[in-house]
Amino acid sequence: MRETKVVCRELDCGNPVAESRPKEGRGGVRLESSCNGHESTLRQCVTKTYTCEGGYYHHVICSESVRLVDGAGLCSGRVEVKSDQSWASVCEADFDRQDAEVVCGELGCGAPAALQGGLYGGGEGQTWDKEFQCKGKESLLLDCDTSDREKNTCLPGNAVGLTCSEPDDVRLVGGGSRCAGGVERYDQGEWRTVGDDYWGDVAVVVCRQLGCGSTVSVLPGNTTRGFGASCSGSEPSLRECWRRFKLFPGLTVICSGNNKIL
Known part of the structure; x- marks a missing residue:
């Protein structure tokens, strides 16, 4: 998802939520890239381009109006909301666990694991000027009710940092334990085998x-x-x-959390 991160950043559309190759499209450009995920534009990490006739196009979904920045991955960072075409940090006093549940869900992550002001930096520039009042079931943070602050309770450098658990979209099957078996990932509505030649x-x-x-x-699966x-x-x-759409043989993994020998 490194290229997807760069695409969402270049378009100013928040964090990547999902990527897929859903169906055949018209002729286009095939990119050979080596993104590390930190580039500002896709052009910075493309090494070669090829013109192709037909084939599958790459479909990307970005979060658009909320993002986590300066974290270790897609599911952690300082909460920022897009307001009037610019990004604003959210004050810790205006954000609670129910708000966090909505953000984690919107970004395709698991349940909130940590919520703390200044956890991923104090934030610079604009600060969101309302208090979120989510019920925890909304699909998008901006679908939640908001209210004006009764008083200025937002202390400088106290932008809220959020750590969500990783998504529950990977499993090991057939090994007698959740920590051993063939690798599968939930993708586009179904569990699919994950394979690779560099295991x-x-x-x-x-x-x-x-x-x-x-x-x-x-082991080979x-x-x-x-x-x-x-x-x-x-x-x-x-x-x-990095997702490779070419098919590879499945693989079987035994982790140290399981001592059963397959």
Whole structure:
């Protein structure tokens, strides 16, 4: 999802929420890129371009009106809301756990894990001038009710920082434990096999995301083939790895949280 991060940033559309390759499109441009996710524009990380006839186009969904910045990944950072075409930090006093539940859900993350002012920097520039009053079930933060502050309770440098748990979109199946088995990821409404020809780094990320400790072993999976994931090993979740739409053999992972031998 590194290229997707750059696309959303370049378009000033918040954080990436999802990416897919849904259907065939018209002729276009195929990009060969090596983004690290921190570039300002896609042009900065594209190494080659090819003209192609037909094929699949890349579909990206960005959060548009809310984002988490200066965190370790897509699910942590300082909360910012888009207001009048500019981004504003949110004061800790104007934001509670129910508001956090909506933000985490909107960004495709799990439940809130930590909520604290100044956790990811105090924020610079504009500050959101209203108090959110979410019920926790809204789909978007800007769908929540808001109210004006009764008094100025926003202290300087106290922009709210939020850490959401990683999404529950990865599982290990067929190994007798949640910490061992074939890797699957929930993608476009179904569980799909994850495969790769460079197993180690994918396994590290999977074990980390599942809270299953370190990697004990990685084995070739069954003959089922799945979409590839190319990871550096430092990503907090599998969705932050580079997605490869070419099919690869599935892989089986045993994490240290499970001692059962397959």
